[in-house]
Amino acid sequence: MFKRMMIAGVAIASVLGVSAAKAEFPERTVENVFPWSAGTAMSMSQIIAKAMGEELGVAMTVISTPGAAGTKAFKTAMSRPADGYTVIDGYVAPLVLQPVLGNAEWTYKDFKPLHAAVSNAFSIGSRVGETRWSSFEEMMEWGKANPGKLRYSSGSRNNLPHMVIAKVLQSYGVVAQNIPYKTDGDARKDLKSGVLDFAFVNVGAYLQDKEGFDILLVLSELPGAKASYDGAPSITDLDIDLGLSGLAPMGWTWWLVHPETPDAETEALRSAMAAAMKREDVREAITRVGFVPLDWDHDQYEEVVGPVADQLGAMGNALKWEEEELAKVRQ
Template sequence: MTFMNSLKTSMAALAVVAMGTGAALAEFPERTVELIHPWGPGNAMAVSQIIAKAMGEELGVDMPVISTPGAAGTKGQITAMEKPADGYTVFDGYVAPLVLQPVLGNADWSYSDFTPLHAAVSNAFAIGGRPDETRWSNFEEMMEYGKANPGELRYSSGSRNNLPHMVIAKVLQSYGVVAQNVPYTQDGNAVKDLKGGVLDFAFVNVGNYIQDKEAFNIMLVLSELPGAKASYDGAPSITDLSIDLGLSGLAPMGWTWWIVNPDTPEAEVAKLREAMTAAMKRPDVRASIEAVGFVPLDWDHTEYDAIVGPVFDQLKAMGNALEWEVEELKKLN
């Protein structure tokens, strides 16, 4: 081999090494990072899009929100779990698929099986009645009426055995009030029947409230977070009651905590955490979230177990309240 040929061979080898080194040094992320969202279009997805857009800007890539509804949120969770653990898939970890479905025995994972990035948002539930109600003027007066008239009060939580039903059943159990839950497949029908007097009170989500504030007398906001109370224009919350319901933190409301596959490399996890933390601190992001009635959450990954762990325990207690409601209604029949 001549010197020139030898030199060319050596240079070619160096080029290959250089290309390999360049690829190894390529910074994450190089392409789109997907957020798997467990619900269809609506306020929850809109809020996730707000955060994902800001987080993508921090990362320097697009971050689309992929709607994957089905099976009470577990379809989206399973879809995300089946993706490669390379940092390019983030789970929009809502309470229903992340904690509630495992509590109900409908999922074989635990919240602790995932790696947290940062808390995202909460959306508080409320108990609303008719503005022209004359039998009571506040929630505790309604509870006095319900205790004196077992089984007479009729309410809706939307579908049965969902999270709002569990929370309301726990509240009623705390007061010893037996009421009839009337299931609906659409929130609009429940609101119509509340206005018409078919229902005495109903679960109200913040989207319903913002859309038609005059339709409801918000008697109780089912959260102790100041931001949740503000979302319902300062209506009474569980902190204003004369008894302790045993509901605290994120347990009595909807919320999401963004998570990733536990096998995701630490370097990629760190980048994602940094970007989401920066996004959640941005004033424009927080203002946009609050405009929809949701509350931005400030907990980072180090607080995941301390915040989410108690939710698991409280949801178990709420499940017991559902059983109590069923048994007490049977006694009246």
Template sequence: MKKILGIMTAAMMLAGTAQAEFPERNIENIYPWGPGATMAASQVIADAMGSELGVNISVVSTPGAVGTKAFQTALEKPADGYTIFDGYVAPLVLQPMMGNADWTYKDFKPLWSGTSNSFAIVVREDDDRFADFPALLKYAQDNPGDLRYSPGVTGGLPHMVAAKAMQTSDAVAQVVPYPEIDNAVKDLRGGILDFIVINPGVYAANKDVVRPLAVLSELEGASATYDGAPRVQDFDIELGMTGLSPMGWNWWLVRSETPDDVTAKLRDAMGAALARDDVQEKLLNMGYVPLGYGPDQYEEVVGPVAEELQSGIDAIGWEKEQLSK
């Protein structure tokens, strides 16, 4: 009888272990912005990763508070691997720097980096005043504040990167804020603005009416997303920011308390998904460059970003000082 009970107990324990095998159910990726091209890029990765795990991974749009609402939402979920943070640079690094979040990038377990979307400075397609980016800089150096530009919302990452690029060359232009970059595109076309700072999605939707002068990134793949437009460094001009600092990017994360075996499965599945040729092709066709940084590179890649973003914040301060003279 004892032998039978022992066998039954062992069988029940094995059944329980099998039932607890991760993942048992679908997974959510908490995405910090509204629906759009970047969300679609995350869903491409989620679909491929889900197929590796044998479950569905849905990307859940949770906008608000410059991305921090999504992080707060994910932090309220159990640390069981069924909730992934779509860790964009703004809520992960920038907002904590500015005192708008009580976490740092060190408070999470990294999976893999996702994609990057580099910014570019563009002019109206038929604007023949500036043959290239050096010509625009020369004009801004000789005529401080005459040119008007917009990065969309002021104070955000595109504004930081543009201000830093201008500061590095001692060139000054008047910044004009817009709640939506699409409105800035309209005013660029109407001659109200001289140049704007855009991302690949906006460029793809307006490439017939704008002309890229310079891509604000060191990544070789960034040029391809703007149809081969030159990068700032191709003119032997210093951008003033390196690595991931001058661009939008995301790194998928889980809570630090997530069990190591669960984290390992998620890492393996995401790495396999990102290595697939069809996934890389889809992302590139959408204008997003797969980064390919693994979990062991998280600290060395993300760590320097905060320091360089501070230089972008300082560049905005410099811009204000120059315009007040």
């Protein structure tokens, strides 16, 4: 009888052991909900997701969910179970900018951070062969002497590049006209032809056409961002404090999960992403296309992301300043 009980106990323990093993997280594919359409930024997330999946031992896929300035992806992710199988690709626009503008009901504090992912710095570019100035500060001197004469584009109006550029111009007391375009490509064509005096140039456009622009200023203090533009001057090289630091003046993303995600699952995801972001193959692949891999871990989230909301608020005030000063010039 005792022997039969022992055998039965072993069998039960074996079954329980198998069940326990199957219950280990993760058992299936983990999805990253990405807020934009397919493109270079999405390919960066796919690089990280592939490596992270390898660390977790399961596939990790990136699901493009564009719409509503990135907030559709957040709403989609937050509607799913908080079980660790959904990761939010937390780009600055839906995470911080849209809440600041009153277009989202959350703040960055309403999520659990996993790890910082990547940044893509913006730059201010002039046309090649410009004779009125040879540096950003010379262009600011020209602009101050000619209020309202500088014409520039940030692509669409009131986006993050527009906010950053307006804050820079305000710091120098330079009033300029922002010309909206439906596509960045059209703006860059007009920059080259002289219709515009300067424009926002992203790293992808620069790498595709390095000879097509004179990069006057990289809007980031990260060394990797400056390297992406082949050592062009950055905001750290200016003699004026722009009030822009950390992640505020650029595009970036942190990966997040629902705040109710269990601690064990959260820690598993954090460990996997931290390991993925340290891998040389991952860092090289990200750097190769001009993005910058970020090293901040989850415990630095508040320190790094917290100041961005205040700086975005200041940049929003710069947009209002730009409109008011242009109205004065036109009177």
